Amino acid sequence: MSITLRSLALLCLLYAVCPAHALTSVSADGEPLLRNLERDKDGFLANVGSDGYLVLTELNKSRDQACGLLLDLEFKAPMARPGIFDIFWRSAGQGFSESRKAFVIINQTLSTERTRFFIPLCKLYQFSGNLNRPSEQGNLDALRIDFPGNKDVAIKFHAIELLDGSAMLQRLETMPVDERLLEPYERVSAGAFTSLDVAVPKLYFAFKEGLHRLTLDRIFLVVWLLIILLLFGLLLRSFRRPANR
Amino acid sequence: MSAAPTISTNSSVSPWVSSENFYRLMLLAIIVRIVLMPFFGHVDVLSEARRIYFWDQAGIYFDDISRNATAMFQLLFFKIFGGFISDPELLFAHADMQHSTAHPNEYFEFVSQPEAFRALFIIKLPFLAADLISAWAIYQYLGRSPQARNALLFWMFNPVTIFAFYIFGRFESIPVMFCMLSLLALQRRAILLAAVMVGLSINSREMFIFLGPVFLALVWSPSATAYSWQQRVAASAIVLFALAVAVQMISLTGSEMDAFGRQVTSIAAEGRVDYLFMFIVGAWLMFPMAYLCVLLYSWNSRVGLTEKALLMYAYTLLCFFSFSSHTAHYTSWMMLFPCIYLAYRDDMLKPMLTLCVTWLIYNLSITDLGVFTLWLASPWSISLSGLPNFPMLYQALGLTQYLDLLTFQRVCRTLYVASLLYLGVQMLLSYQARKGCAQ
Numbered sequence: 001m002s003i004t005l006r007s008l009a010l011l012c013l014l015y016a017v018c019p020a021h022a023l024t025s026v027s028a029d030g031e032p033l034l035r036n037l038e039r040d041k042d043g044f045l046a047n048v049g050s051d052g053y054l055v056l057t058e059l060n061k062s063r064d065q066a067c068g069l070l071l072d073l074e075f076k077a078p079m080a081r082p083g084i085f086d087i088f089w090r091s092a093g094q095g096f097s098e099s100r101k102a103f104v105i106i107n108q109t110l111s112t113e114r115t116r117f118f119i120p121l122c123k124l125y126q127f128s129g130n131l132n133r134p135s136e137q138g139n140l141d142a143l144r145i146d147f148p149g150n151k152d153v154a155i156k157f158h159a160i161e162l163l164d165g166s167a168m169l170q171r172l173e174t175m176p177v178d179e180r181l182l183e184p185y186e187r188v189s190a191g192a193f194t195s196l197d198v199a200v201p202k203l204y205f206a207f208k209e210g211l212h213r214l215t216l217d218r219i220f221l222v223v224w225l226l227i228i229l230l231l232f233g234l235l236l237r238s239f240r241r242p243a244n245r
Numbered sequence: 246m247s248a249a250p251t252i253s254t255n256s257s258v259s260p261w262v263s264s265e266n267f268y269r270l271m272l273l274a275i276i277v278r279i280v281l282m283p284f285f286g287h288v289d290v291l292s293e294a295r296r297i298y299f300w301d302q303a304g305i306y307f308d309d310i311s312r313n314a315t316a317m318f319q320l321l322f323f324k325i326f327g328g329f330i331s332d333p334e335l336l337f338a339h340a341d342m343q344h345s346t347a348h349p350n351e352y353f354e355f356v357s358q359p360e361a362f363r364a365l366f367i368i369k370l371p372f373l374a375a376d377l378i379s380a381w382a383i384y385q386y387l388g389r390s391p392q393a394r395n396a397l398l399f400w401m402f403n404p405v406t407i408f409a410f411y412i413f414g415r416f417e418s419i420p421v422m423f424c425m426l427s428l429l430a431l432q433r434r435a436i437l438l439a440a441v442m443v444g445l446s447i448n449s450r451e452m453f454i455f456l457g458p459v460f461l462a463l464v465w466s467p468s469a470t471a472y473s474w475q476q477r478v479a480a481s482a483i484v485l486f487a488l489a490v491a492v493q494m495i496s497l498t499g500s501e502m503d504a505f506g507r508q509v510t511s512i513a514a515e516g517r518v519d520y521l522f523m524f525i526v527g528a529w530l531m532f533p534m535a536y537l538c539v540l541l542y543s544w545n546s547r548v549g550l551t552e553k554a555l556l557m558y559a560y561t562l563l564c565f566f567s568f569s570s571h572t573a574h575y576t577s578w579m580m581l582f583p584c585i586y587l588a589y590r591d592d593m594l595k596p597m598l599t600l601c602v603t604w605l606i607y608n609l610s611i612t613d614l615g616v617f618t619l620w621l622a623s624p625w626s627i628s629l630s631g632l633p634n635f636p637m638l639y640q641a642l643g644l645t646q647y648l649d650l651l652t653f654q655r656v657c658r659t660l661y662v663a664s665l666l667y668l669g670v671q672m673l674l675s676y677q678a679r680k681g682c683a684q
Contacts, residue, residue: 084353185627185628190637206622210284213362220283220366224362228276231275231279
């Protein structure tokens with residue numbers, strides 16, 4: 001399937017600086033299946049032995065209906081370090097695999113209070129290149145969320161919602177201040193990356209992300225720029241000196 | 246040390262490389278380094294930083310590891326500049342130091358922190374210092390001559406060392422610095438200092454161990470008869486001590502465990518040692534055979550020690566790169582030598598540029614996760630870690646219909662080794678010419 005105007009519009013919105021908020025949502029049906037997770041009396045899920053994960057099954061949502069994922073999370077205790085959550089998706093008849101996987105990072109500072117996290121799943125379908133294969137265009141059957149490996153975390157899932165395309169568009173336009181956009185990082189298939197429709201937005205986003213990250217440590221940014229400016233100053237000054245061969 | 250000798254060369258100096266332009270280009274080279282430092286790094290950068298942080302916190306200065314000199318050099322810088330990182334515990338502390346090698350997920354945690362750029366910049370300061378000290382030593386070695394500018398400019402702008410030190414972000418500049426300083430000391434007839442520098446290079450990087458026997462052969466060759474036997478014995482003892490430490494015949498701490506609680510093992514147990522014996526033509530083990538030739542010539546020839554040491558050091562590493570498997574950043578170990586020879590001969594430039602290009606293509610063709618891909622730019626954006634590497638794109642673009650990937654990789658490897666060997670021939674020709682001048 002080629003890229004639709006709709007999916008391009010969604011991508012453009014993802015990479016634009018989006019304020020604001022609002023949307024409708026599609027909830028995942030039923031209770032998630034838990035693997036290697038234990039629920040305590042307060043409803044917090046924690047790893048048991050190995051790395052735990054939960055699976056939302058029998059979703060039967062079209063890719064457009066499952067365009068975004070909203071997680072309302074509460075951590076029992078703040079994480080000491082960032083936590084990496086793997087997200088897998090699959091259609092009916094498929095298994096979970098590395099080619100349909102992404103991860104998000106929740107910073108430790110965001111684990112101090114209950115937070116609503118928003119993950120744009122459409123982007124994953126797009127960049128992993130799977131939408132170009134007919135076998136990957138089927139309805140979303142299941143979604144799996146892995147807990148951070150080797151971490152002692154206990155999380156209460158207050159809500160897990162799937163958002164459709166129009167809902168996601170509305171949300172991106174009016175993102176609520178109490179919600180956090182979690183950038184998913186996925187493996188881009190080589191086939192998809194040979195298309196400019198994928199390569200350009202991907203590289204552009206990476207470029208923008210780095211520029212944004214530079215501003216997070218302003219003291220370093222100032223010192224680093226001062227060093228560079230000092231060296232450039234010396235360089236320019238050398239042009240003002242009379243030549244001495 | 247005596248004054249720097251003048252050099253006789255067949256190399257001309259472009260009028261474009263005036264002292265003013267040279268100064269400007271050097272500034273530009275430093276700016277390039279400063280710009281790159283915060284934004285790139287291999288996972289091993291975090292692994293190494295964890296160890297340095299651990300030693301720093303535990304007040305350990307000597308450990309039973311094969312890279313003690315590298316560790317100490319980095320530790321010195323961390324003690325000076327580590328205070329500028331506001332929460333090093335968050336970035337570097339690791340609960341299980343027996344397994345201090347970082348996992349990609351741990352690296353992503355590290356680079357997702359707001360202070361990751363600052364941390365990477367500080368971690369790489371010792372690499373910058375060693376790089377610049379090497380540059381200074383090259384300039385001194387070449388007698389601060391106009392031709393030395395050519396050599397130094399190539400050193401400062403060659404993509405191999407820039408990649409290894411600032412993009413891959415490993416400590417390769419430290420053993421290279423000690424290696425260059427040992428050459429400079431030999432040139433200045435300070436044989437004991439040269440021995441110490443060789444010893445430090447051996448204890449900076451495992452594979453520099455091959456310089457040890459070469460140095461011993463040089464010291465006991467007819468070229469070194471100007472030194473008293475006491476000096477030769479002392480120099481040999483220093484290098485033998487470094488070798489013994491490297492292969493764990495001597496323990497610096499007397500313990501069977503290192504500070505991380507791991508069993509101390511000899512570098513002979515290091516996985517890459519196997520590669521040295523895997524390149525076989527017929528029944529010949531190519532690296533041992535070539536290395537033995539280097540040792541024999543080092544020991545037997547009567548040619549001046551300075552010239553011979555330069556060529557034999559170069560050939561030792563050239564043998565390693567030609568006849569064993571190695572990753573992209575290792576090539577930085579030998580970039581000193583063509584740079585120095587560039588000051589002697591103009592016609593070194595094209596082979597050196599060819600080496601850089603073939604090195605790039607070869608490593609692109611064989612790359613795996615994180616070694617020669619945009620993965621290394623994860624600190625700038627983790628999104629880049631998920632992009633396909635060159636072999637994946639080669640297949641996706643359907644280029645395999647013209648040349649299958651394995652053959653393409655072999656062609657690239659052949660071109661790379663051919664460049665190395667051609668450089669070796671050029672160095673030999675230069676050596677012969679200079680030997681003639683000297684006689």
